[in-house]
Amino acid sequence: MWSVRLYSLALSLLLQCIGPAAGRPSGCVDDVEAVRESEIKGTQPPVVRFEISLTTQSIDAAGIGSREAIFINDAFIGPTLYANQGDRIEFVVHNHMQQDTSIHFHGIDQRSTPWSDGVPGLTQSQIRPGASFLYNWTAHEAGTYFYHSHAKSQMMDGLYGAVVIAPNDETPRPFHLISSIEADQAAMLAAEKLMRPIFVSDWSQYTSAEYHGIQHAANIDFSCMDSILVQGFGSQYCLSEEELDDMTNPIVLQLLKELARGHMTPKGCIPPLQMFNGDFELHLENVPELAYNKCKGGQSSKGNYTIDVDSSIGWAALTFVNPGGLYPLQLSIDSHELYVYAVDGQYVHPIVADRVLVNTGSRISVMIKLDQEKARHVVRVANDYLNQILGGFAELAYDGATNAPEHPHPKTNYGGKLISSEMVSFVPEDSSPYPALRPAQSADSTFKLRLKKLGQPYRAYEWTQTGSLGYNISHEHDDPPLLLQNVEDVPVTELTLKTQIGDWVDLVLVTAGPFAQAHPMHKHGNKVFLIGSGSGNFPWDSVEEAIPHLPEGTFNFQDPPYLDTFNTVEMEGQANDTWTAVRYKAEYAGAWLFHCHVQTHLSGGMGMVVLDGVDAWPEVPLAYQEWNGFEPPALS
Known part of the structure; x- marks a missing residue:
């Protein structure tokens, strides 16, 4: 354990760093480089300390007029947190805005630190204006994740940044499945070490x-x-x-x-x-x-974003992250195939595609073979929903090239549609984990949910995930947060489920029609196996009961997708309803939010609480009960 003296020193340094960036001493962290505390000895993991300061500033991200946005360390889009698998993370937030906030670490499992999951009213109280908060967690799993606000819909205002956890050297990679040539495999390994997260998102002129x-x-x-942004800026066409x-x-x-x-x-x-x-x-x-x-x-005054690559390496690794408010995005790069090698931070059996779907909340990692003309190749990004024709662009530049290619070969049009029927699309639900991971062949419990608009007497933008009740956004202000309450006193309701530690749990989501749309669903606390989907209603009480009544191959228990954000099935054929079944193991006790990642749907009520492992409920440290994660001051 840390000594009181060391904590006091850390708190003293923290208090010096509370002011805006311009007035803070040079020792404060406000860049992508995190400070590794090499003094930690013995069996304790290395500590990466990372600090962000939040302010509200004006920006014109798409050249259509300025609006207020949230800046992180005086920049639009926050710095990237880099760490190694096994590191302990101290993530400090200083709130200089005039509104409450919180930070969620999307995809991080928080297996022993549920009080650092960042959901106000559920795992913590809001970070009030002028206050600071210390999140403390361990990077158990390698991969690309991201941090973002979970207060109101502040993610639509730019409060997000990437988290990159480098894998251990002994972690098996799937690069030999992309190429059997050893030189290619070595080049891909080198490219992975230089992997860059690229944010792609929708953007509105309105806060x-x-x-x-x-x-x-x-x-x-x-x-x-109004536009699609790549790494924080774009255009309106x-x-x-x-x-x-x-x-x-x-x-x-x-x-x-x-x-x-x-x-x-x-x-x-x-x-x-x-x-x-x-x-x-x-x-x-x-x-x-x-x-x-x-x-x-x-x-934007900066023009379209440029992704610079070094062709001498032979390959480039990029992870596309979608923190947008509404839209799943289709992405392609002219003249290049995309070798998908990881999804949501998990290595997968590689799939070669011309176009990839990057859902809201998803991270799609691709290898790109740099064997084309040394030029600036167009990166095309477009809304995948049918409700709006909206596209955006960036450029993949070989070795600082300034010229366009002589013979460009686009894969998609402005609206994201493939140019040729022979081209291949990738969606995360097509993936399978590498090395293979398998769920249990049966579940201990099943919960059926129904996603739809609430209907009268509610309003047109109000939704439910459970059939008749919406998760009210006012729960953000619940005090004390649910995690700090006696779990035995928390009743099971339509919006609150309970599981036992170690149980395998099935969640069956029926998306109601007409016009059943795909919803990007995200469960906090752990990934899930997407074991099956179909059209029509799901009248059975369990997957096991449904199997004899559905076509062979409807369910996949051998190599199903393993995701932290998955799409429900959109309308198919003449059926109004569709259904999606996921399975997970309740191995990390805590209060976890399960919700649609479309921000207007979440704020409209499409969410619920899953209390996993109520028979092994964690004891919340005093620092998180009363002191925003900091140690209480020592009294003489």
């Missing part, structure tokens, strides 16, 4: 608070963004009506014509029609003109 305000005033499920028609899904286009609207809006969006919002009283007079119908057009 998250303004965005939700429009929803409330107009009583609509607001879904129309205004297409002609003919161009939008060419890229609009034929079914959507036909519906618009039947409803006398004819086309997408100038911003490429489905207008807020009654048919798509449901049976609610809409107040469309409260929708600003800029929300749907006016496309300004513009470009």
Whole structure:
């Protein structure tokens, strides 16, 4: 254990670093380089200390006008936390904003530190304006993750950054499955050590608070963004009506014509029609003109982001991370195949694709063979939902090249559709872990959930994950947080489930139609195996009961995807409903949020609490009961 003297020293140093970046002493951490405390000896793991300061500043990320955003250490998009597998992380947050906040470490299992999961009202109290908080956890699993706010929808305002945990040398890599040539394998290993996380996200000219305000005033499920950002900046493109028609899904286009609207809006969006919002009283007079119908057009002063690569290595490793508010994104690179080698931080059996889907909350790691012309090759990113035609661009530059390629070979168009039917798409649900991981062949308990809009008398933007109740955003202010309560006193409800430690648990999610859309679901605390999916309802009480009634191969217990963020199945054929089944082992006791990662759906109620391992409930340290993770001051 740390000595009181060492903690006092750490706290003293921390207090000196509370001010804004410009006024802090040089010893404070405000860059991508974390400070490794080499003084730690014996059996204790190395400690990586990482500090961020949060402020609100103005930014014009897409050249269409400035808006407020959240800056981390005076930068838009936070610095990357680099650590080694097994390191202990001390992550300090200084809140200089005029609003409460918190930080969640997306994909980090928190197996022995559930009080550092960062969900206000559930695992901690809010970090108040002017306050600091110390998150303390161990990097048990290697891979690429990210930290982001879990307060309100602050992620839509830019509060996020990457977490890269380097694997141990003995960890088996799947690179020999990409190429049998030893030189290629060595080059890929070198490229992995230089892997860069690249954030791709949707972006609105409205702050998250303004965005939700429009929803409330107009009583609509607001879904129309302004641009796609790559690493924090991008452009707004205004297409002609003919161009939008060419890229609009034929079914959507036909519906618009039947409803006398004819086309997408100038911003490429489905207008807020009654048919798509449901049976609610809409107040469309409260929708600003800029929300749907006016496309300004513009470009960030920095232009499109450039991903520089060194062709002498032979390969490049990139991990695409989507922290966006609404949209899953399709991504391709002109003239290059993408060799997917990890998903959500987990190595997978490699898949070669022309286009990859990066869902909200997902991380897709790819190897790229650098064997093309030394030029600037276009990276294309586009919304995958049918509701809006929206694209963005970056450039992959060989050796600092400034020229465009002589003969570019695009894989997708502006709307993200493949140029050729012979090209291959990748979705995370196609992956299988490497080395192989298998779930139990049966579950100890099953919970069935139903994802849909709440309907009347609720509002058009309110959702449920359980069938009839929404998880109210006001739970962020619950005090004391649920983790600190006596778990025996917490009742089992539609929104609160309990499991026993070591149990295998099935979650069956039925997505209700009509227009059953895919929802990116994220369970805190652990990854899950996606064992099956299908169209129609799921009338059975368990997967075991369903197996004899469904076609052979419906369920996969041998090599299913292993993910921390997975998509439910969208509408298939004529069936209104779809279902998705996942299985996990409740091996880490704690209070875990399970929710849709679309920010407007979460704020609208699509979430619930899973209390895993109630028979082995953790004792929360005093530092996290009363002192925001810091040791209480020593009294003489």
